[in-house]
Amino acid sequence: MPQRLIVLISGRGSNLAALVQAAREQGWPAEVVSVISNRPQAAGLEWARAHGLPTQVVDHQAYADRSEFDDALLQACEAHQPDVVVLAGFMRVLGDTFVRCYEGRLINIHPSLLPSFTGLHTHRRALQAGVKVAGATVHYVTPTLDHGPVIAQGVVPVQQDDTEEALAERVLQAEHQLLPLAVGWHVRGELQLEAGVVRHRHGAPQALFFH
Ligand code: GAR
DSSP states (O other): OOEEEEEEESSOOHHHHHHHHHHHHHTOSEEEEEEEESSTTOHHHHHHHHTTOOEEEOOGGGSSSHHHHHHHHHHHHHTTOOSEEEESSOOSOOOHHHHHHTTTSEEEEESSOTTSSOSSOHHHHHHHHTOSEEEEEEEEOOSSTTOSOEEEEEEEEOOTTOOHHHHHHHHHHHHHHHHHHHHHHHHTTOEEEETTEEEETTOOOOEEEOO
């Protein structure tokens, strides 16, 4: 039985596209059963529809508070009985109930080398801090925002005259390789989690370096 994947998005959906393309090209034992967005206008929804994927909207603005939104999102997800839930540019903080329901099978991509630069405006803050490398992290989600066992990290150089936009674009290109790699490992059962540390069973490198 293929694993049932839900992808949660909020915007453009370029990571969703990278994921779906890899899954199809590599013949993953997985199918995307729903793409769910908290924003009705998310461009990623259009992409999903155009590529034959079922979509849904759970608009956070339609709910009185975060916990009501969380309940609605959880219900929408549970209706599909997912094996894996991937946050691919999903810009809402998820509550404990949601996170605990999918513990160990809830995967997020964040555009920084965690644990540095959790939260928003990661590239601006990286430039302000004067770091010389930046990147992205794919990790299992735990109730603490942008924390949780790291599956893979992609490292890109920060260039001397970088702008926030240029750095974001360089990191995004890395994300498009990193997310499919990490989720592919998960759905093929190639990862093991022990004492909060994720290891690839066959020793595949979990750090990618980009220039
Ligand atoms: C990506 O850079 C992703 O890492 C980031 O949003 C962007 C979504 O782009 N996610 C977060 O910041 C989550 N904290 P996309 O919609 O084109 O995939």
